[in-house]
């Protein structure tokens with residue numbers, strides 16, 4: 733696991749986010765535009781050339797592997813490649829998760845890029861987002877927790893569009909944290925999930941640093 737320390741200030745984090753978040757958002761727009769575009773084949777082929785040029789430009793300086801999750805010495809996490817919430821990851825829907833002890837909530841708008849059955853959210857996408865939320869809820873006031881078991885129940889189709897999701901810790905038993913989560917549309921709950929989150933035995937950061945007290949840990953900003 734990559735939990736490297738990158739000792740930068742909050743101002744520097746803000747500066748970096750102010751550059752990459754608009755880029756990520758533009759790439760999301762690109763993904764949506766490619767899915768829904770009805771321009772001619774010639775214009776699609778010309779778009780490919782332009783996109784390839786941008787990719788070649790960005791690849792001139794590239795970190796190996798994935799982005800990982802750097803932390804500052806104040807333990808602010810920067811999971812910017814994360815598939816569900818990464819600020820640099822256009823695959824991740826633009827989620828803004830609100831956290832309080834034992835609770836994680838967010839509102840989102842899922843568009844064409846998240847489709848499974850026609851017009852509906854892909855079941856795997858719903859599970860991905862609920863997995864992230866249960867992880868964040870479990871980790872807000874305890875040690876870092878990983879998903880041991882996630883059980884997802886699809887109650888009715890979730891239409892693409894505005895949605896909300898919520899995860900709440902229901903109980904803790906030693907290193908295990910039980911979390912209940914829901915995804916809802918305007919008419920109520922469409923998906924519910926139950927998770928058993930587990931803090932791995934003797935968890936230490938691969939950097940060798942001890943974990944700071946839970947209250948000082950922030951998963952991201």
Ligand SMILES: CCCCCCCCCCCCCC(=O)SCCNC(=O)CCNC(=O)[C@H](O)C(C)(C)COP(=O)(O)OP(=O)(O)OC[C@H]1O[C@@H](n2cnc3c(N)ncnc32)[C@H](O)[C@@H]1OP(=O)(O)O
Nearest residue numbers: 863864867868871876877878879880881928930931932933
């Ligand atoms: C600093 C870092 C901050 C990070 C913040 C992250 C938050 C961000 C949000 C990210 C969100 C993204 C979320 C993601 O994507 S997390 C990524 C997906 N999850 C994983 O990759 C986890 C892979 N598995 C493991 O690492 C280990 O197997 C774990 C850590 C799960 C347990 O290995 P460990 O060796 O520690 O376990 P143990 O054998 O001592 O057993 C201990 C207890 O647990 C019970 N048990 C064991 N396994 C399971 C199971 N699968 N289901 C249910 N229960 C299980 C077991 O019966 C026992 O209970 P009891 O007998 O005591 O009653």
